[in-house]
Amino acid sequence: MVADGLHVLFCGINPGLLSAATGHHFARPGNRFWPVLHASGFTPRRLAPAEQGELLRYGLGITNVVSRPTARADELSAREYQEGGRLLAEKVLRLRPRWLAVAGVTAYRAAFGDKRAQIGPQERTIGTTRVWALPNPSGLNAHWTLERMAEEYGRLRAAAFADD
Template sequence: MTRALPDYLASGLRVVFVGFNPGETSAREGHYYAYPGNRFYWLLWQAGLTDRLYAPHEDAALLDLGYGLTDLVGRSTRSSGDLTAAELRAGREELLAKLARYRPRVACYNGKGIYAALSGRARVAYGLQAGSVVPGVLDFVAASPSGRSREKLEEKLRLYRELRDLIAEGDEHGRLG
């Protein structure tokens, strides 16, 4: 199965943002978080993770900031609920291998469902997780930036600011974990 979007990964990234899978608009446009109602780039900017508002077609440029992008499953769908159990299992193994290979300082999961599928945990809270699915990589769960997400925009922004502080702490003290 081919991936709808390329992975933007490199060794030693500050953070890798992990989505569930590309939506149809993102797959069609060829860029992460391309649906107009998705607030990902706005959240990065408003939280102080970027110094300006990036557009989806600039997704590869986030690598220059030390930010990577990937998805749990590469196939695009209307909804993550359209993914099969087999796709989730295969995506889990692939993502764990990527995180172990590239070893970002932080893996930020854009939604509780992604982290639940990856970690096997039935209950997931937002924020920094107590354990890590890949040793040495901090796990952080943010609310989905999708407009379909039930979380309020203020809560999403609060979480992205918490992530900004975690990344800044790591920048000041060297690699965390």
């Protein structure tokens, strides 16, 4: 779900098997993306994965670094991440969102070759688009609680809508 001129283009790592089967991003019930998006103020209510098209109404979009579905992100190769980063950069240059938000700092590091990246805004830009590395909303990322994630996503929301 992408369009020109978004406030934020969220970017997952790659589709999980359920997401690939349903065609909906972050479709696994244990994934916290949709609850965090609401808790951080990006959406007025918690959207279900099947409602991902609603994101466009809020100036948001969603894509992935790598398009190949896997059961786990660690099944992806370094080459897939690098090629995904290249294709993602092309997409961002074409669509020109204010922010690209990669949901997973490890994926961001692998896709863009930035081994020292930390959660938060990055020095890198893609054209005029700023980049933010977010915590991975997977339920496996247990050291980031929903509340802490919502705070970080909220920081991005404040930056993305600062001029509105």
